[in-house]
Amino acid sequence: MATTIHDVARLAGVSASTVSKYINGGSLREKNNSKIQQAIDQLDFKPNTIARSLKNNRTRTVGVILPSLSNAFCAAIISSFEKELQKNGYGVLICDCAEDPKAELSCAQFLMDKKVDGIVNMPLSESPEFLPLFQESRIPVILIDQKPADMICDTVLVDNLNASYTAVEYLINRRHRKIAIICGDQERFTANERLTGYMRVMQDYGIAIRDEYIRYCNYRASSSYEIVKSLMTMPDPPTAIFATSYDLTIGTVTALNELELTIGKDISLIGFDGLALSAIIRPPLAMVTQPMEEIGQRAADLLLRRMRGDYSGFPSTERLKTTFIAASSVRDLNA
């Protein structure tokens, strides 16, 4: 059916191994070079990548394990990651965990069976169980966004602490004192870092921390929606809210709208990610944005290096900076 290297060899009047050498950049007689190329063109020969993989244990395919593709933050990162790998001739196999931490392990198993050359994972679980599996097999793994406490692994993430610090400081400077923060899972690294930033700036400015203003949840918009409703019906509600993820921001805005509270007047708000939201919400939303493209790119570059066998600087932890965007969703109480 498909044309093989043998067909090319026959047509060119050389052996299969010579053709193989030609394809893989070996040096041979000029005469043969052209003969072989001619035969390849004539037959429109494409080497069978499966056979190749079987031979050299490299599939030129990498796996991605992520919480959900419907999550804009994930999708944006993967989009830039994929572009970079595509450029380098790699295929990208995507496994969506549907936000289920247990799925991570089975996805990893699946990718292992597919013999991927490398893995990128945005972990759901605190410390990915599958990691040792890959490390034994010497298949490089890059973690994104979260950093597990007890495992050694290359990681690309952002400076959550300062992101949070800066945002809350902005509120404090505008004389806000009753500041609520809506965090993700208490267990998760990122959530924790963001909370720590909040704690630290509050302490640095000598503001009392009130537990009832600190709320954890599972990162769903519906959760922050409920939280905001509860926060705003407290006897002493906050004057400002800091929502620490894209989805949490969505839920917050939705709730505030329903409560008919005017953002930037009745309540101040700083969101997270979702630059696009900033412009469509009125008033424009102040927020912290992560460099999603850059995260994907860095992860790609690092993974490519590791797959090339370059393990310099292992384990590398790349911390990228977030950006704070000021906007009128925060009321200046000095004014």
Add this chain to the structure above:
Amino acid sequence: MATTIHDVARLAGVSASTVSKYINGGSLREKNNSKIQQAIDQLDFKPNTIARSLKNNRTRTVGVILPSLSNAFCAAIISSFEKELQKNGYGVLICDCAEDPKAELSCAQFLMDKKVDGIVNMPLSESPEFLPLFQESRIPVILIDQKPADMICDTVLVDNLNASYTAVEYLINRRHRKIAIICGDQERFTANERLTGYMRVMQDYGIAIRDEYIRYCNYRASSSYEIVKSLMTMPDPPTAIFATSYDLTIGTVTALNELELTIGKDISLIGFDGLALSAIIRPPLAMVTQPMEEIGQRAADLLLRRMRGDYSGFPSTERLKTTFIAASSVRDLNA
């Protein structure tokens, strides 16, 4: 290094082909069944999928070619598509075209080299050049969202015409007559269908169609942003705008905000996709939503059937229904 079927055979005291038969569900002596299973467990044997693929020309991997993963509409569809294929043991290889129609062909070539068992494509080009390639190789292809005029292919899309008709009719019923529509590429099937729905309902209600209210662009938020600015500074601006995609909706809202026009009062608006937007924009945004999950699922089901060799009903065109969500972003001019 890795354990092979031979290792299992040796340990179980049978031949490799017997083990192979066992794995592939052949019938053999009860005694051997258990011996082999034991050996498999003991060695933690996993068949090498690459070797398998080489043998039977099936990789259990499908390819996806799409305009961009950063596009929420694409991502949502692929998310549900991937889930369905994952359930069925397939891997999903994703190729992001970065909105470049030329990239489609090279992505297709790449996937062909990867020996995917099937393809799903959300086409950028009017008629995907790569289609014949796959059809020759009898590799099933499912097109999503767009339907090329001149090619025979399975397709899953929505009823754009009625989607548009219903939305514009809603405006008309509220006495809007000066209705602008922001369409995508004039060339593209979907854009055309949506425009046709607009034309038809306008005609059905005997409303004069004014060319200056019909605007085409490249589906980017920045384009609709410019268009809206131009529309609203016309001597006789529209009283209502229908934005026909997610990104076009974003750009429209942004522009209206900047122009300080109050949606639902100074100007009426109906958007497209992005249910999440509806709740965070104030007032809530009326819009047309596509059943993205279902699109992904249908495409998956159809592709799985085709890969099973079931070509009944080919070429099948599945038309799904959109939903119209009324909201106060449309002012009732009767009132």
Add this chain to the structure above:
DNA sequence: TTGTAAGCGTTATCAG
């Protein structure tokens, strides 16, 4: 039912 042997399309080794 089970085993032997050939082959899927490449590449690596090693002799010429």
Add this chain to the structure above:
DNA sequence: CTGATAACGCTTACAA
């Protein structure tokens, strides 16, 4: 530089 030969790990006739 070139080519014969033997893998890579699995499946599948075909023979026993």
